[in-house]
Amino acid sequence: MSFKEINVSELSFNPFDKIGKQWMLITAGDESGYNTMTASWGFMGVMWGKNVIETVIRQSRHTLEFVEKNELFTVSFYPEENKDTLKFCGAHSGRDCDKAKETGLIPYFTEGTTAFKQAELIFVCKKIYTQDMELSALSEEHHRWYADGDMHKAVMGEIIKVLVRE
Numbered sequence: 001m002s003f004k005e006i007n008v009s010e011l012s013f014n015p016f017d018k019i020g021k022q023w024m025l026i027t028a029g030d031e032s033g034y035n036t037m038t039a040s041w042g043f044m045g046v047m048w049g050k051n052v053i054e055t056v057i058r059q060s061r062h063t064l065e066f067v068e069k070n071e072l073f074t075v076s077f078y079p080e081e082n083k084d085t086l087k088f089c090g091a092h093s094g095r096d097c098d099k100a101k102e103t104g105l106i107p108y109f110t111e112g113t114t115a116f117k118q119a120e121l122i123f124v125c126k127k128i129y130t131q132d133m134e135l136s137a138l139s140e141e142h143h144r145w146y147a148d149g150d151m152h153k154a155v156m157g158e159i160i161k162v163l164v165r166e
């Protein structure tokens, strides 16, 4: 399995389906230690003249510790056959298990960060903005998402490389 770099202008997908239905893995760290988790909420767009991806990661996630410690993270997408793997990575914490070992995901270390060889599309992102989301700024109809107080942190990364499986 190898990857080739492409330009964002070569991408053609519906971001709502891509993120919301296909889901993605957010991964941070390197050979010395990394963690990954499934996400289906997030954004792709343009900010400060840069192509960006914004993920939203709850404070309780082990992955957030790796995202906070590292300048880079990846957002990666997988063929449908990997759905069970994504379900596993979205239901277990890296605090309690080795997700790669449990699912067969093979780490792909690139640019000093990590994705997985099974990916069909990898965005290597450089963190440019993080912010704890605040309940007071959220319309009340959505407060139910935070009944346990586990707020999201918004983590925006500039897309510095796009890799597709060859």
Ligand SMILES: Cc1cc2nc3c(=O)[nH]c(=O)nc-3n(C[C@H](O)[C@H](O)[C@H](O)COP(=O)(O)O)c2cc1C
Pocket (backbone or CB within 6 Å): 023, 035, 036, 037, 038, 039, 040, 041, 042, 056, 057, 058, 060, 061, 062, 063, 064, 086, 087, 089, 090, 091, 092, 093, 094, 095
């Ligand atoms: C389909 C799906 C989507 C998810 N989306 C998010 C998300 O956008 N943000 C988030 O914080 N957690 C999300 N989760 C939950 C985390 O993936 C889950 O809590 C995971 O076990 C965290 O692992 P960690 O503790 O190793 O980081 C999602 C889970 C699933 C199954």
